[in-house]
């Protein structure tokens with residue numbers, strides 16, 4: 001019998017949700033008790049204080065984290081989030097999901113996540129650069145291209161990755177592009193990485209529509225979140241011929257039954273940073289967007305937006321989880337019982353991002369670069385394989401699609417731990 005003393009370190013709604021998902025999956029596959037806690041809890045966690053000189057000369061100390069959940073199946077991998085509501089528990093939950101995601105799609109990685117408690121929109125460009133560099137500086141002893149490879153997440157982008165790569169490279173004295181992924185192409189970023197998460201989501205949506213025999217031209221989509229993931233998903237879905245009838249960000253939501261002009265929305269956000277005051281549709285609330293009648297609902301923002309309150313009221317045929325953890329554990333059960341909604345779980349649905357991060361890392365380690373076509377062809381091949389394995393697992397054990405995906409991911413991590421044994 002394994003016994004752990006679990007402190008309150010990670011305690012939060014979102015960490016409890018990730019743990020409940022794990023427990024359910026572990027029960028479903030009869031994971032031996034002796035391996036459970038080792039597989040479930042984060043391996044190690046770093047908390048750092050980040051003093052930053054502000055433009056007005058004052059100093060603010062921000063708090064940052066990096067949680068390395070699993071290093072058994074390869075270097076830890078996962079994004080860095082800059083958001084004012086980041087908590088250690090959230091970062092730990094996101095790290096856990098990265099472990100299952102990389103395992104599910106067969107990448108030679110573990111799982112990690114980082115976060116800094118900051119609203120990046122409140123920082124000047126200079127302050128953002130100093131914070132990004134300082135965070136990387138503090139992390140240097142704990143990460144490396146063969147230890148832990150960060151990437152963008154909510155609130156961070158290519159620019160932030162470039163500063164982080166530069167900080168690390170200056171420290172070691174030569175360029176180390178493989179220290180982070182999601183970089184600009186000019187310094188070792190991969191073709192297709194920027195749009196990878198959205199492109200993967202859109203690709204999977206078309207595959208599930210085909211399974212349901214719904215023509216893409218008849219499908220309507222509501223997208224919650226218009227950051228990198230939501231906007232790139234919109235572009236790709238628009239390209240496939242689906243009609244995007246609603247979009248939103250944290251400032252506003254818009255509905256247009258004739259279809260939102262995505263190019264116009266992108267141009268608007270490029271100039272205004274947010275969707276507020278966009279005139280391409282009727283303004284609605286974010287809550288209304290989630291309950292719109294549509295073929296596909298794609299939550300592409302933060303965790304826990306589909307709740308027991310709105311789950312019974314959803315009027316979509318497919319939920320495509322572009323965000324990590326958008327559906328609470330209780331809402332999941334309601335959706336399962338309804339039987340009229342196909343849910344593409346986060347660990348499958350948004351895996352395109354980390355898959356192309358993997359390609360970027362491979363290209364960096366080999367100094368051999370691929371075309372966009374090569375990247376996308378390889379991405380879609382991995383997504384097809386992962387989807388097939390999830391559908392097979394779902395049918396074989398009569399699991400929900402989420403349970404099928406989680407059990408596959410968790411089993412692989414546990415198998416690796418058993419194979420490697422316990423050191424010393």
Ligand code: GLU
Pocket residue numbers: 077078079080149150151152153154181324350351353354355357
């Ligand atoms: N932050 C993204 C995710 O949640 C990408 C991670 C990565 O590319 O390492 O999957």
